Amino acid sequence: MFFIRLFICLILLSSAFTAQSAVILQYHHVSDKTPPSTSISPQLFDQHLEHIEQQGFSVWPLPKLVQHLQQGSTIPDKVVSITFDDAYESVYRSAFPALKKRNMPFTIFVATQAIKKNNQLFMTWDQLKEVTQFGATIANHTHTHLHLVRKQEGETNEDWRARLREDILRAEKIIDQNIPNTSKLLAYPYGEYTQEVQSLSQELGYVSFGQQSGAVGNAHDLTALPRFPMTNRFGAMKQFKLKLASLPLHASKVIPNQKIVRQPSISKGLRFEFDRKYAGISCFFEGDAVSIKQEENSIIVQQELTLPVGRSRINCTAPSSEKGRYYWYSHAWIRPKANGEWYKE
Structure with missing residues (x-):
């Protein structure tokens, strides 16, 4: 019972x-x-x-x-x-x-x-x-x-x-x-x-x-x-x-929380904190799998991410208890040119 x-x-x-x-x-x-x-x-x-x-x-x-x-x-x-x-x-x-x-x-x-x-x-x-x-x-x-x-x-x-x-x-x-x-x-x-x-x-x-x-x-x-x-x-x-x-995967905190990035890369150690622990979570950047480490309700990126000029994003997903349904989170960055000028669309 x-x-x-x-x-x-x-x-x-x-x-x-x-x-x-x-x-x-x-x-x-x-x-x-x-x-x-x-x-x-x-x-x-x-x-x-x-x-x-x-x-x-x-x-x-x-x-x-x-x-x-x-x-x-x-x-x-x-x-x-x-x-x-x-x-x-x-x-x-x-x-x-x-x-x-x-x-x-x-x-x-x-x-x-x-x-x-x-x-x-x-x-x-x-x-x-x-x-x-x-x-x-x-x-x-x-x-x-x-x-x-x-x-x-x-x-x-x-x-x-x-x-x-x-x-x-x-x-x-x-x-x-x-x-x-x-x-x-x-x-x-x-x-x-x-x-x-x-x-x-x-x-x-x-x-x-x-x-x-x-x-x-x-x-x-x-x-x-x-x-x-x-x-x-x-x-x-x-x-x-x-x-x-x-399904929504909400990051309550991103460290460092940058939108505009002027350097050519994001250093190893980027952290996303979620509302709880998600089993089987995985992340992708520009289509490639990203090495991560999970600590309780957080994930820490274990590699440097080289950002192209323009807009880019990291996507993280985790399987839910329902077949074919995934929790989904995305964080976007914007990078100007190396000389500080903005790119053209």
Whole structure:
């Protein structure tokens, strides 16, 4: 009898862990004719939606998911939210019909300067208004799609914060003028942020999103929620199925906690502290396995990590008690050129 009760308790505990999480997907272009680094084909995108349906996932509007995270409310298992950055015209032409057919809500993060210029690569305000009638949320992606972490030459910290604030609030004003009563959601351009950027986001009342991969849970910081970037490369069906089924792995502390790294490497000894010990955890950097040592609820990287110029990340995963489901954590770095100058996109 004791073992039966223990087994039931373990099952309930496992359900409790999985019922406090969701996955947020991030797309840019849905096209075969746009840059591969930010594109997914319409055919593969449709396969994503078919799999979401077939596996019984609930597609939640992003504001609903955020509200549950803010309130610490229970999130049922198998919840996903769908987002698009930049409001490219291919989202309207290719993604919107597929989502509309399935009654799936979604969010478009809009960099308002491009829309204002009537650039043919982007959706129009009329199109953005139209999609809101079919479950879309329009949210802030700044006005000029600037690199939030980059200071201009000679710019003081106060001037930099003021410039960021003005850009974010300008986008907010333009969105509100065209589509009133939108949610206070912000996607960081290029997924780049620092603690100072997070602080400004919070000060302005935003819940904000990066492009570091991983599922979201109640323990996550609402100024830097993870999303899984989806492209032909990173959204291939085998990978997509794993990512869609993933569970949150939250690092309560990273030592040293750097986002911008000016030296060419991260020294041996990088430490991630989690909420508990995760058996079988493994980490990968730029596609290669990383040597780690586990100490209680922490892992310590046992090798130097050579950072390329640009953005890079380390991903850590651990198997859960459910077959085919993994806890997933990602930490991103940004490295300028050796001379201190910023690279071009």
